[in-house]
Amino acid sequence: VRFVKTQREMEGRFEDVWVLVDPEDQLETWPEEAELDLVGKPATRQDGLLRTSGAARFTVDVALPGMLHARILRAPVARCRVRSADLGAARSTPGVRAVLGPDGPFTMAGDPVLTAEPAWAGEPIAAVAADTAEAAEAGLAALAVELEELPPLELEAGLNEQRFTDEPRETVRGDPDGTLAAADVRVEVECETPAHVQTPLEPHAAVARWDGDGLTAWLSTQGMFDARRELASRFGLPLDRVRVISEFIGGGFGAKQGAGVEALLAAELARAAGRPVRLAISRHEDQVVGGRRSRTRQTVTIGAKRDGALVAIELAAVVDMGVGGWIFPVDEPALSLYACPNVRTMVFPVRTSLRAQNAFRAPGVVEGVTVLEQAMDELASALGIDPLDLRRANHVDRDQRSGLPYSSKRLLACYDRAAELAGWARRDALREPQEDGLLRGMGCATQIWWGGGGPPAHATVRLDADGRALVMTGIQDIGTGTLTSARIVAAEELGLDLDRVLVRGGDTGPNLYSPVAGGSMTTPAVMPAVRSAAAKARRILLGLAADVLEISADDLTVQGGRIRSRDGALDVDVVEVTGNLGNATIDASGARGPNPDGFRVNTFGCQIAQVAVDPGTGVVRVERVVAVHDVGRIVNPLGASSQAEGGVIQGIGYALSEELVVDPTTGMPVNGHLDDYKVPTIADVPEIVVDFVDVPDANLPNLGAKGLGEPPIVPTAAAIANAFAHATGRRATALPLTPARVLEALA
């Protein structure tokens, strides 16, 4: 066992980490031709019946004896100053047990959690905990806050005034100016992409309870270990005195990182009141303050030779950052998606009066692909080349930023398969006049994303006398089915049936570390640790079997819950062996090793959308989406196809209907409800055809599997926009393609 310094990637950001490497954990991947019993076969969710019966307890369902209910007072306009707040009146409101005001000392990492000078729409000013939610609201009203309103910061003015949250980012490769000017063909596309709200169906929520000097927090979070660290830091506790439980999480899509304001406030209110506190924010609050993929305005210029070979790309992207946050890799697609020697990208992070932008499923890359891929179609059109052929012609097999080869890339196979499934060869026939008067078209787009995972991640496996295995991981399953994937991998390696394996996660108390459920990370990071732990447990089991059955362990196999000798003479249920354990337990742990040096690990794919446009009403309907992705080995095809469908549907919302609109006079979002912020409903969902290349990445150890959380949303909106242009011959200058924009584009 030794410590190794390695590079860890998270959503395109690389950092050096030290990881513990146990040589015994380092397994070769199952070869492509290996016959596996469970991996690669569809499996239903381990917790499916808990979910369908209503028994699954989400954070908002946690009810503790004596629990108080908390509410937050938020800035009603984006920028303002609190002139006065009557904390005394709030404290004496019947039922109110704790009040935190804007001038208090409650800070996190030096920043106030509550503020008397809100700088963004909905920033928390005060918080109240009371016996009932109604009493908490009465307490907020009793504060009788007086405000001085200030004008919000707006994107246009911010651009003019160079009001950036950070230095603008420029990346140059080769000689973009000279080559663009001299290119045979140039196309330019301008497009605005909307502010896109994650909209998890469970809004942010936290329940906090103090037990003596320790804190237990039930959190709707994607990163319970991050939350543990933040809470320990804020309240001056050792890590082992903070326990975070996140067993069932109603979606996150990037919006639920770490502890969040909700957990900090719930814990502080609980400490002040001496009672457990639940803080579950409302749908409206969540739509306004939960986060978003920011609005962008992008201009992409592409220069190419007559044969379609790209010579130069230029991207200028203005991003409505809100008050700050990480600048997403909007520029990544221009730099990486296609072979191109000369590139200039510029990202301008403008400060406005919304909350800091936060991650949303493939942050940045969705925005970048959405515009770049429209420019590629314009180029195909200008050159008279088939759009898929243009993409094939500019295929690249290495990462042009680092110069490193991709660990594996089967994008060309994705193009071929998607074209076949979509009927691409007959796409122009769609444009012939239709009986229903609708304009039909088909468009494609390419997906790129990271998703290689990496260390650290740990898992333990224990086998008890009854021949059943318990897998313990730090996974927080935000609805993607990762616990079930762990079950499949563990059962495969242990040689047990699925129903003899139970996976537990969602609790930092008993479990070892797993990373945040983000960055398409959980499958590639955690499943290798699970397999390594299971492999150790299997070796111990077979050693025990060898002693019990008086045969060499090398002559034994375990499969389907049976231990057999290679000569076929012995064939017993594992319980025949484990039954000898009594109260003893076989236990083993596994740790995720580093990814190999010398490669970039990415995921790829292609989606093809068919749309029908009503030229009278401007309504666009997506009729069919074909999604083919290369994410290495598929662990659970059933879960994987659900994940892909969810990404496509979210991408349809981004393309057609979802847009957070801000009132310029107040800086407040005006459509923070589900009846006016339009996520697709079931009636909007088209036929979605999902397929995977499903070939293990031979350069990725252990499983050869990459992540699938983010890839499926990446190309959807671009494919739809391209299908719209194919159908109508027009291109809208802004998404989503609402009827008003469509009618404007068709006029």
Add this chain to the structure above:
Amino acid sequence: VPISLQVNGEPHLLDVPPTRRLLAVLREDLSLTGAKHGCGEGACGACAVLLDGRPIASCLLPVGAAEGRAVTTVEGLSDVGASLQEAFVAEDAEADPRRDPRDARRESLPLRDVPEDRAGDSPRLGTGGRVTSRTRTLQPTRVPRASLAVHGRRAQYWTTGPGEGRA
């Protein structure tokens, strides 16, 4: 006056205000948390329950309006709808109303038909016109732009005036 209600076949007498929402009664007073508070305005379907066998949004219904009637929550389907629930698991379309609002619709199918009023659901613009207006700042002219370090030049690049866009 207590409100009488039958929930999942069991009679209840509830001493709550008649204006209290049925969802709050189910979740907070009866600890039946299978129905969720997704939006609180009847738009998402996460709170769907059956009232006398017909799907309704329990976040909108005052409990007084359910007086004397039969309510079935997802917990109550365990008796009558086990095969239905298993079918959802088999298709990986489980009642995971929280995974994705898109799935909430799917999830609520057994409780409410695909709503006709949503079948023609078209994206609504709202006040989006402001944001949709063509962005004059996004019409960069081809002025020299050697270095991003020069803020003035960057401004020049990005802020050509109205009507100065390229053809």
